Amino acid sequence: MTEHRSASARSRRRRSGPAHGSGRRGGKGPLWGGLAALTVLGAVGLAAAEWTSSGAGGSHGDARTEPTVQAGTGPATSRPTHAAKPAPSASPRSPAPSGSPSASAPDIPSTGPGTFTAASGGSAKVGTGTPLRYRVEVEDGLDLSAADVARQVEAVLADRRGWTADGRSAFQRVSGGTADFVVRVATPGTVDEICGQYGLNTGGEVNCNVSDNVMVNLKRWLLATPVYAKDVPAYRALIINHEVGHFLGHGHVGCPGQGQPAPAMMQQIKGMNGCVPNVWPYDDRGRYVTGPAVP
Template sequence: MAGGLAALAALAAAGCAVVAWPPSDPHHPTAADASAGHTPPAPRSPGPSAPAPSATASASARAEDPAPTRGSGADIPLKGPGTFVTAPGESGEAGTGKVLRYRVEVENGIDVSAAGAAAQVERILSDPRGWTADGHSAFRRVADGPTDFVVRIATPGTVDDICGQYGLDTGGEVNCSVDRNVMVNLKRWEQATPVYAHDVTAYRALIINHEVGHFLGHGHVTCPGKGKPAPAMMQQIKGMHGCVPNVWPYDTEGHLITGPSVP
């Protein structure tokens, strides 16, 4: 279920929402979204030891630094070589429970710093409003060795190719989570959607939270009620349905932000 250009145009008519990060928050995560289908995660590799909530989510398959660039459509290359560079270094463990090791990769030839993107992903996954709030998910970024999943930022064409291998049509527009690949469409990473056009950083957090949520086994949900925060697992790119923008799975008190399940 990829969100196409028509969906984006519909959102544009709804206006733009700004999602500011609390100035005192040491983890200024980034935002994102995704929209595609959904396939169950493959078995995880063992590995060696294997303020008020902001707003939105995306759609997905199982689908630097805090001043992001917002290029025009012409600035986004449609297709890259399909090869990737891995962000160097590693992070400490964030969260309690099973530690999921992940890499951050950026497609060769695009104007995105692998190290900068990795820093943003780390902040998102370590934020107390993220998936670590479930009490049993922990994350650690690595540059080599066994990994449970890989976050890949790639051109629309490369995302289409990889997601398409699993039967998902991302239409050059959206992200997906397939097998152990969290695929981030460069267009969404740089331009967000009309609702988040003035807070691309927030939208990047939505992308990561939505797609990693699929990897963790969470399916799509819809808006729980008018004026309520949109769940991170809602396909916000398809419309807000009365909800207000929110990019986090949990609120500041540790309560899951969710809504009715979507088949």
């Protein structure tokens, strides 16, 4: 997600609206050893609590820390959110994939060659009306399958809680020819370079939408943010919905109220502000999840 709007409008867009204990040597006996152990355990507990509450900055064009809330992606109804069946792109109960914070931290290159490979094949049209054609590309040299990324993006854009629920938007993935927009997963340095060409500062941390590019920072794709650390696939859905939402002409909104689902167009990386995690533009009943407009 990014806190920036697309730098240039597209004619086909639709608008809507982050101590150790020590014992002394010598004849102090078991008492000192027990005190040292208690000190170590206390320090470990404090360190763990500090990590949980601080976290790292994230993906809305701002490196601020997210508050810790229970991870989840529930829509406006009480039922938990889950992705379309073709891919586990937003299942609250799906195990965190390799490369998520719960697994060993991946080695993320700071920059890459700036060239991309497109996923082959294509998808059927989803949604009503003339579809927006899009490609999915992965920067060369990354340990990511373009085909796998494409399947996840397809599942997000085809979900009934996605942008097709507006009754106007439609999508179709292509591998070549003319495309209306391109979803690109790239290293932080490459994202910075492409977004920077349009005056946006992504700081090596976040995503953006500029012109026909939906730029996805590899760091966010693999690590998500603290709020979604236990459900990285859900955060990937939020990235796609937020940035494609910008491409469609949607601006940022705030939290609509305490305990309400966070809108997909809310900059959730800056804090949930009382909202609960949600990655979809629409809820299970087809209602648009939004809030007050913000800059």
